[in-house]
Amino acid sequence: MSADAGDQAAPAFILVRPQLGENIGMVARAMANFGLADLRLIGPRDGWPNPAAGPAAAGADWILERARLFDSIADAVTDRHRVYATTVRPRGMMKETMTPRYAAGLIHALAGNGMGAAIMFGPERSGLETEEVAMADAIVTIPVNPGFGSLNLAQAALVCAYEWRQAWDRTPDTVLGGDHGGPARREALDGLVEHLADELKRRNYFRPEHREPVMRQTLRSMLQRPGYSEQEVRTLRGVVRYLSKPPGNGSPYPPDDDS
């Protein structure tokens, strides 16, 4: 089992009357992917343990091994401070209905105050019964295409687990990858723009003459926007230098080290 920063304060996932062992395994897999581990079962149709769960868990065996069986929702949530029920569509109930993203924020806030939450999922075919939903403090409904809402148990659990992790995971929105190294210093970029413009000027590229400033600005914009790295700027300088030469294998030397 992998330790995870959020484990202590993570929500329990409660499967109410799940039918297929395979789906229990898929839920465990979804939980493991996002660092959850507390799985609770109420009345699994085919008993527990269920041999079909293991293969579907794809390695998240520790979650299945630690899964706990309860007789009722009330028993399963005694240690929880807030309980959320997932439903496909909002019910006409006197309950708040929220997105999984909003619920994830609330669960994270509860955890920050030392309180635990649970998210309930109903059986595959029918979902939670009204009296089961009534045991929850609020309803979680995943926003789907109104013309085609067909998320199964494991998919609903995946979205809820995913949103829980996104509420605290510090992965930056975007990072420059690998050898990219980030944009070059302006000095290097300026050198490239001047080098290119000089070679073009020698060939009467800037015509009519009074348009030279605007045309230089266009070239600068095009070369500036991509955020080329120092290495990429060096590559482009090599390209400009080679394009400026007469064709043919005039030089006995390979491209030098700034190409």
Place this chain on the structure above:
Amino acid sequence: MSADAGDQAAPAFILVRPQLGENIGMVARAMANFGLADLRLIGPRDGWPNPAAGPAAAGADWILERARLFDSIADAVTDRHRVYATTVRPRGMMKETMTPRYAAGLIHALAGNGMGAAIMFGPERSGLETEEVAMADAIVTIPVNPGFGSLNLAQAALVCAYEWRQAWDRTPDTVLGGDHGGPARREALDGLVEHLADELKRRNYFRPEHREPVMRQTLRSMLQRPGYSEQEVRTLRGVVRYLSKPPGNGSPYPPDDDS
């Protein structure tokens, strides 16, 4: 097929060398749930159409029927302006690596400028090859538990489709459900608090006397925080009135209409 507000400007999902027809169907199902419809296939292992795809699509047949087969990534993206490649882990490539949420925002922004995007998914077992990733403008990596990253093809597609929808779906974060009707006017709440305090005062609840203001404040806080509706305030007034009566079936009448 269901029409959907975002269809015109929605990204294409490209499956590169998918192995199992069932997974192609599951991807179609995930797409349909979030209002996507443009599925493109490159070199599906078992040919196309694949009879295993239909049952797994769970009704999203129109996506499978319209799925298009291409010979190469280049052919599959000719009409696209930006192409994203999903990978399990960041590669050491000179590419930006971003979360699906951030990518969804960019794709939505592109669409707002009339431009189309594509998201590529690699084969089940191996993921995209380096030279396939190189065809993309940026890499999308789903933030998972570093100790257990095991999302399959359909799960990755589900998260990307889900995030795309969340980027524009106007479902409010939270709504009061069904008959709740929202918090009562303050006048109704004040009436309840006074009614309760008066009945308590008649029974010498406020002791020592100088603590009465603080104790009233505590009661008000407790009754104010839940945001009880007009109907719930009436129910509570009935409860207070009945608790204030002597026990026994003293009244021949059922609770009156404000109970």
